[in-house]
Amino acid sequence: MISDRQKKLLRLIIEDYIKTARPISSKSLCEILDCSSATIRNEMSFLEDIGLLEKTHISSGRVPSEKGYRYYVDNIMRPKSIDDFDIRELETVFNSKSLVIADAISKSMEIISEMTNYTAIVLGSTSKENKVTKVEVVPIDSQNLVAIVITDKGHVEHKNVKLEEKVAVAEIKQTVNLINKLIVGVPISEVSSLLEYEIKPIIGQYVKQHEVLYNAFYNAFTDFSDNSFKMNGTRNILMQPEFNNTDKIRDIISKFEDKDIIKNIKEEDNGINIYIGSENEFDDDLTIIKTKYKVNGEEGTLALIGPKRMEYDRAIALLNYIKQNIDSN
Amino acid sequence: MISDRQKKLLRLIIEDYIKTARPISSKSLCEILDCSSATIRNEMSFLEDIGLLEKTHISSGRVPSEKGYRYYVDNIMRPKSIDDFDIRELETVFNSKSLVIADAISKSMEIISEMTNYTAIVLGSTSKENKVTKVEVVPIDSQNLVAIVITDKGHVEHKNVKLEEKVAVAEIKQTVNLINKLIVGVPISEVSSLLEYEIKPIIGQYVKQHEVLYNAFYNAFTDFSDNSFKMNGTRNILMQPEFNNTDKIRDIISKFEDKDIIKNIKEEDNGINIYIGSENEFDDDLTIIKTKYKVNGEEGTLALIGPKRMEYDRAIALLNYIKQNIDSN
């Protein structure tokens, strides 16, 4: 359905365009393909007919279409392993003995963003099945306290709470003790109902200002941020030559500022998922590469966002490298 | 040295320019000043001679110079109190009983950023004189633990620590107990030397794997982030018409991404400090308005960053309003 030469031509065009961001002319490929520009034009014309290439105007060179990138990723690009230069930047991170794995992941994505000029995102979703290991409440004064929840996976969440009226420290301590007895070992997902149906009646019985305290604790213990979120290099991507008009830049910045859009980027399977241009909900001019990871029962997502004109093989190799390191941990 | 009419003219030009971002012509001010355009041109010419106005080209209308803004801020602008519309947006935040003051500050700055389209920054610097109220260490498994430090002002800092080798839980607990006994009540600023000169010898005596544990705890307890940092609406500012070329936008984005530049924005006195254009180190095309606040012995800085063509009176009124609310807290 598509000849070997056409494949090679498409590959050359895409890889050239990825480097230069300029439409590719038939003439420029004569030498490599060892034939005349006219021949190449014929092939290009064919590839355009089946939708893999585009022109920016009628007499311009060719540019890969979205479908072209997709074909390239699916059928032409060969899986590449991470290259020596990239590995050198990253290996120190995972070799560090004292770095907690979550920090190693963040750090390595930071480095990748720097190396590639793409935006790197680490979305760690704390499983709701994590269990409460400890609840700590430290009174600051008669009206302010700090509530801390620690889970069995080492997540810590804290909240400064202001009581609506003054409460004796003894009352607070008593409440905390009651809560602690009942809440340890309970999965996050059940904390809310536990508080409401079991703890509330009990503290109502023993504690004077139970109303005030219950409200404060309910607020502190139920409104968990259920995922962490780190983004690096939003700026880098805007330096790409295709984003050289103010409106486009402003548009992308707006999208990046709306964290929810990004958090909603869910991935499909356990491999590396690639969403080119309109295949993603985020922006037609961008490609998003995502993959899940799982470490100590914690799930998370890694993502790289770049222009459609992305070094797909390299980006994939980098993400794979990180995945491997996470798994071997 | 500068007549009343000239003052009025300067004020009109600046306020008009703040609204429109367009050079102001002599003709457009005839009616308001009740004289001919020629007269106004003469006055404009004078104001230009003394450096308060500029032209974008030889036959263009006038635009305020940096010096002009400075003169306006120092000598012309009348202190304005926050207007009804703005107050309505903000008052709910400070009226909320259950909101901790720090959260109220963040929230109100968020709202201000939204209202004004300027970038709002809250820089809360935890005083190094805050004292450690509690140290909590929760083992996750034999090689990972969570270290938490709580200060007397309610700041919580936590760190996931990976031990370089496995350590018995009993050893960890013993170490924590030792540390806790010695560290509570000590100012943050002294934690580091306390650990090194007093605690290290002691745990060396009692704990087997003291080396590993000491390293882990030293790392966890000394590397405090000494200030919190919240920024809102970096995007808004880029929507201003003066930033309509890609290079300028990219430049500003880069600067905003470098948090250190922003953190280093120190303020001079306790009032409201205004740094117009080149008066600040950040960017010649931007104005930064900053002010300190102090609440419960915690110091912090509020800042608004906007174009030089900023609604100075409004920005100042807004910051003052927040300051008042903080003080009355």
Added chain:
DNA sequence: TTTTAGCACTACTATCACTCGAGTGCTATT
């Protein structure tokens, strides 16, 4: 002495015509 009317002048903006070069598509030939 201050204000103003009038006019010359200037620079920006938009439009148009033109050219050049880098591409293509097509056709006839090898």
Added chain:
DNA sequence: AATAGCACTCGAGTGATAGTAGTGCTAAAA
């Protein structure tokens, strides 16, 4: 099937032109 050759197209850049929105200056008026 590949190629040489040619006509064609478009974009980018250039220069000329006209219109417009301003100014500065001067001389007259208030």
